Amino acid sequence: MNRKRIALLTGLTILMTAAVNTTNPLRNALKNDAEAARIKTNLKPNSKYPDIANKLDLTSMEQYSSVHLFMNVTLKDFYVKESTIDNYGQYHLLLAPIKTSDQYFLVVTKSKAAIKKGHKITVQGFLNGKTKIDDTQLNAGINSKYSNKKVVSILADNIEI
Template sequence: MNRKKIALLTGLTIFGGTNIPYNNLINNQSNNVIKAAQRKKSSRTESKYPNIMKKLDITSMQQYDSNILFMSITLNNFYIKDFHTDNSGKTNLLLVPLSTSDQYFVTSVKLDHKIKKNQRITIQGFLNGKTKISKKQNFNDKYLDKSAVSVLVDHINY
């Protein structure tokens, strides 16, 4: 033990009347610094657009009433199952959480990047209730009349 530690311990013992282990003070201070550094700040967009996987059971969206499916969410790394771009430049997207999933999410947006089937995409937006896939969306006929959840898009990450 060096002289400074001995002097500090002696001074604390004399003035305080109790013996406080110096090593515990150092350990507690370093633990507090580490705990403070490990705190994760939640970003503003994470709180505004929570991950849908944490809010809903997306394997069976049919269990939810259409009135419940109105909330801000993030569809994180969803697959583009099918898409169609019309003459006005709007693209209808058919999204699924897993490439083998039959739980569909549909949206219509203007894209500034080229996309392809089975590409992953992250969308932040608003669930807009249940819908059926219709002929006017121009998806493959095998998806016609399937149940889906409508999504209004605020942000897209490719």
């Protein structure tokens, strides 16, 4: 190889390495995990956590692919359909926009305050795509009637009970 080609390849390698290091999603995920589940009072939608009702149609989440369900949102006054605690002290919460809804959101988080079935909570966090209620959730204590139900996963940053 000639010098120009070597210089070009070296420069491209350095640029690609720099781009990968600055946009590393794992670095951001670790930061989010460290901040996860702070219990706050009076959570309000803001520019970082817009209200999900203004971004998505909550009556028909099936229309969205998992690719579209990656964003920061606020789930305001969602109804707790199921609330269980696993062996690690983490809450497994199955949330719905209203009591009679069959659109479910799954949150796994730690909380110092008790979160009970039937309560309304507000969650600010990151939508993490679609999933199903699997054996992990059932073993944690989620009612078996929700087995294989489609849910949208959310990583909680802040919770208001």
